[in-house]
Amino acid sequence: MTLTRADFVGVMTNAVAGLGLAPDAAMVTFPIDMFLPGSDISPMEARKREFYDGLTRWRSALAGDGAGETPMVRVQGASAEDALARANHLMLANRWGDGLPLWPPTRARVDWILRGTARPRRQTLGAFPPRGGVTTVESCAVALAMAGGRPEYLPVLVAAVEAFLDHESGSEQLQAASGSAFPVVIVNGPVGAAIRLNAGFGCLGPDPQRPAGASIGRALRLLQQNLGGALPGLGTMANYGGLRYTNVVFAEDEASLPRGWASHATERHGFAPGQSSISLAFANGATNIRRRGAKRETPEEDALQGMHRMADFMRVPNLAGLAGYEHGTPGILMIPGVVAQTMAGLGWTKASMRDFLWEHSRIPLDHLRRAGGPAWIEIDTSKVARESLGLDPWPITASPDNFVIVVAGGGHPTNSYWLQGYSPGVVGRLVEASPAMETLLAEAERDLGPR
Amino acid sequence: MIELEFHDPSGAIEVKQLHAARLPTLERARIGFVSNEQWQAYRMLPKLKALLEADFPGIEVLPIDAFPQGNAVIGSEETAALVKQSGVHGVIIGNAA
Numbered sequence: 001m002t003l004t005r006a007d008f009v010g011v012m013t014n015a016v017a018g019l020g021l022a023p024d025a026a027m028v029t030f031p032i033d034m035f036l037p038g039s040d041i042s043p044m045e046a047r048k049r050e051f052y053d054g055l056t057r058w059r060s061a062l063a064g065d066g067a068g069e070t071p072m073v074r075v076q077g078a079s080a081e082d083a084l085a086r087a088n089h090l091m092l093a094n095r096w097g098d099g100l101p102l103w104p105p106t107r108a109r110v111d112w113i114l115r116g117t118a119r120p121r122r123q124t125l126g127a128f129p130p131r132g133g134v135t136t137v138e139s140c141a142v143a144l145a146m147a148g149g150r151p152e153y154l155p156v157l158v159a160a161v162e163a164f165l166d167h168e169s170g171s172e173q174l175q176a177a178s179g180s181a182f183p184v185v186i187v188n189g190p191v192g193a194a195i196r197l198n199a200g201f202g203c204l205g206p207d208p209q210r211p212a213g214a215s216i217g218r219a220l221r222l223l224q225q226n227l228g229g230a231l232p233g234l235g236t237m238a239n240y241g242g243l244r245y246t247n248v249v250f251a252e253d254e255a256s257l258p259r260g261w262a263s264h265a266t267e268r269h270g271f272a273p274g275q276s277s278i279s280l281a282f283a284n285g286a287t288n289i290r291r292r293g294a295k296r297e298t299p300e301e302d303a304l305q306g307m308h309r310m311a312d313f314m315r316v317p318n319l320a321g322l323a324g325y326e327h328g329t330p331g332i333l334m335i336p337g338v339v340a341q342t343m344a345g346l347g348w349t350k351a352s353m354r355d356f357l358w359e360h361s362r363i364p365l366d367h368l369r370r371a372g373g374p375a376w377i378e379i380d381t382s383k384v385a386r387e388s389l390g391l392d393p394w395p396i397t398a399s400p401d402n403f404v405i406v407v408a409g410g411g412h413p414t415n416s417y418w419l420q421g422y423s424p425g426v427v428g429r430l431v432e433a434s435p436a437m438e439t440l441l442a443e444a445e446r447d448l449g450p451r
Numbered sequence: 452m453i454e455l456e457f458h459d460p461s462g463a464i465e466v467k468q469l470h471a472a473r474l475p476t477l478e479r480a481r482i483g484f485v486s487n488e489q490w491q492a493y494r495m496l497p498k499l500k501a502l503l504e505a506d507f508p509g510i511e512v513l514p515i516d517a518f519p520q521g522n523a524v525i526g527s528e529e530t531a532a533l534v535k536q537s538g539v540h541g542v543i544i545g546n547a548a
Contacts, residue, residue, distance in 0.1 A: 003495065005547040012546075020467030035490035035547045041498055048502045052477060055541045060470050071459045076452045083453040096460050104457040133462040142458045173522070226460045381523040 001026035001054030005035055010234030011130070011176045017229070018132035018172070022062035026054035072107075091146075096226050098218070098245060105145040113141040116154030118435045125158070126165040129172035131235065133227025135161060143222040149215035150447075152195045152440040155431045156278060157216050160185045160249070161223060163280035163427040170323060170424030174282050175230045179320040180238040181282040181422040183220060184248040184332055186406055188265035189276030191431050192251030194441060196451065199253040201410030204286075204417070209448065217247035243286060248419065253408045256337020258344030264406045267350065269428030276431040281329050281404065284320055285420035289313050291339065292414040303346050306339075306416070307353065311360035313418050314396060317368060319376040321396065324423040325385040329404050330397040331421035333357070336409035339416065350405045358400035362393035474541055479509035483539040485530065488520035490547035499543065513539065522546075 004012055006029040017023035028050045033039055075090055077083030087104040091097040103109060114121055114137070121138040128135045140157050144150075149157070164171050164183060174181040187197050198210035206214060221244055230236035238244075252264050264279060265271040291306040310333065321330050333353075335343075343353070368374060377389050384398050397403065404426065409417060434440060445451075474480055482503060486492045496515040503512050517537070519530050525546065534542055 001541070002544040002546060003499070004545075005490075008547060017464050020465065021470055022466050023464060025470070034495075037491070039491060041491065041495050044495060044498050045502060048499075048506070051499060051502075051543065052506070055477060055480075055482070055543070056473050056475070058473055062466075072456050073459050074454055074456045076454050078452065080453050083455045087455050087457065091460075094461070104455050105460060106455060106457045110458060127465070128462075132464055134465055135462070138458075139460070139462050142460050146460060222460065227462045379521060381521065 001028070001051070001058065003028050003051070005029060006031050007233060008237070010229065010231065011237060014131040014176065014229035014235045018127060018130040020132065022060045023131070024060055024062050026058035028054060095231055096222075097146075098221065098225070100245065102146045103148055105142040109145040110138065110141045113145050113149065113151050113154055114138070115436050116151030116434050116440060117158060117432065119158070119432075125161055128165065128223060128227035130175050131227065131229030133229070135165065135223065135227055139223065139227060140219070143219040143226070144215065146222055147215045147218035148211070149219055150195075150212075150440070150444060152434060152437060152444060153212050153216050155434050156185075156187060156191060156195065156197075156212075156249075157219050159278045159429040159431045160216065160220055160280055163278060163429045164220065166425075166427045168327075168425035169280060169427045170282065170328070174422065175224060175228050176236055178237040178239050179284050179422055180240045180242055181284050181320075182243045182247050184281050184283050184419055185217065185220070185250075186264055186279045186332070186404075187249070187251040187277070187431075188254065188263045188271065188279070189274060189431065191276035192254075194437065196444070196448070197249070197251040199251040199408050201412075203250040203408055203410075204248055209451070211448075213249035214246045217249040218245065220249075221245065221247050248283070248286075250408055252406050253337045256340060256411075257407050258341050261340065261344060261350055261407070264404060265428065268404065268426055271428065271430065276433070277428055278431060279426060279428045281332060281421065281426045282423040283332065283419040284422035285318075287313060287418050287420070289416045289418055290414060291335075291416045299342060300346060303343055303348065307356050308360060310416060310418065311357050314357060314361035315363055317363065317371045317373045318396070318420055318422075319373060320422040321420070322376060322380050322382070322385055324397070324402070324421055324425065325380065325388070326382045326398050328423040328425050329402050329421045330361075332404040332406060332419040334406050334408045334417040334419070336411060336413065336416070337407050338411050338413050340407045342413065351400075353405055354400040354403040357403055358395060358397065362391075362395045365389075365392035365394055368394050477503065477507040477510055480507070480540045481511045481513070481538060483513040483517055483534060483537060483542050484515045484545060485518050485525050485534065485542055486515060486520050486545040487522045487525055487547075489522070492545045496543075496545050513537070
């Protein structure tokens with residue numbers, strides 16, 4: 001039985017469901033106040049019988065097995081518009097939506113989405129944590145249909161879901177955790193441009209001509225909620241939940257990679273150039289960095305100042321980032337192609353940039369101490385992280401190789417972008433080719449207009 | 452009337468195992484704690500230990516740190532194996548984070 005907070009009931013029932021148990025559990029809950037420093041814990045004595053009953057008398061109220069076919073639901077309306085409105089209202093009332101308008105995942109629409117893959121619709125990808133919802137190719141198609149997606153996006157979503165479900169991603173804990181982690185999906189290879197994933201101007205935001213990232217990320221989010229149980233305040237205790245409407249899905253601007261610079265997929269995962277792949281990490285923050293100088297800096301000065309400024313943005317006690325201290329990432333740095341070209345011309349490589357950032361983002365130990373950082377580091381499960389307290393200044397990650405540097409963003413040298421990491425791992429997956437891709441892309445050209 | 456029929460997106464849950472049977476009594480039972488050691492667990496769990504020991508003759512309540520503590524380890528297979536090996540009849544999990 002469990003002693004927990006009243007607002008954690010959803011988290012706990014998700015967790016037991018994820019273990020394959022009926023989604024209820026013996027719990028004694030108290031308001032958050034009792035779990036704060038200096039609280040009055042005397043209510044425990046008044047309610048001690050509940051603890052005793054939890055160990056001796058409790059019975060699950062849910063005896064049935066919830067597995068089986070996904071049911072269909074029906075709505076009726078006086079007109080097509082009325083039916084659509086009722087469908088949206090039902091999805092919100094049932095906590096299946098995100099508050100924005102949804103496409104009802106009708107059989108026809110889901111079947112259309114499934115044209116994007118040769119996999120059987122019932123193929124199981126795993127149990128979506130923490131609730132443990134059975135995740136199939138069809139459930140990915142349902143989410144993508146709801147999110148306004150298209151069939152050619154499905155292989156990228158399936159690969160992202162497979163990476164998400166990989167234990168190495170840390171998703172099981174991050175789904176429920178308070179730190180507002182959101183998945184970042186970096187796409188490499190020809191599939192990015194083919195399906196109109198944005199790698200340039202506004203690549204993390206809305207773009208009517210390149211809507212793939214928003215739809216894929218929104219579909220992933222709907223799966224996180226509907227199969228994974230990550231409902232705000234019930235199944236996910238994320239204080240803020242930023243960037244969770246669409247998560248972050250973009251393509252690396254491989255066309256702008258300087259000669260000799262490998263793509264993220266090749267560097268981090270060893271995928272061959274020309275292979276389509278995704279890489280999934282988690283972040284908990286996003287910030288724009290004004291990278292460029294303002295006066296008459298030489299190219300060398302401009303580059304060096306920009307590097308220092310980016311390192312300065314990273315030199316913060318992101319203690320959530322300890323989750324990835326050893327094997328994950330402190331974050332994802334996005335630099336536009338024009339900056340990458342200039343840096344490469346000055347002799348910089350992704351590797352030398354990582355070395356620089358690692359060295360110059362280190363935090364003086366006395367600064368870390370005054371912020372209480374060592375207390376979190378001392379209790380970290382990673383021996384490497386714990387032993388890092390012997391280093392002064394303290395490196396924000398165990399190795400320079402952990403920094404992810406991706407060439408992406410509009411062709412303008414002023415800004416770079418830092419997605420602060422909260423990522424136990426960085427998980428890569430190849431994207432399967434869609435057998436109908438040529439036809440699907442022609443239909444996209446017809447529907448969305450020329451590129 | 453226009454009818455729209457669509458998939459329930461909440462999917463299915465596969466129940467693979469039953470919850471553990473409850474204990475017939477706490478007298479002479481052996482009880483352990485698994486805790487993330489946060490959120491005042493260091494005060495609350497000893498309180499609970501004292502209550503159990505006062506109310507049930509012969510009960511053995513293991514120290515609150517008998518098993519590994521912390522968010523990252525309390526759900527691990529290694530901790531589960533240690534709990535099983537310990538021979539406890541029941542476990543109280545303290546986890547509010």
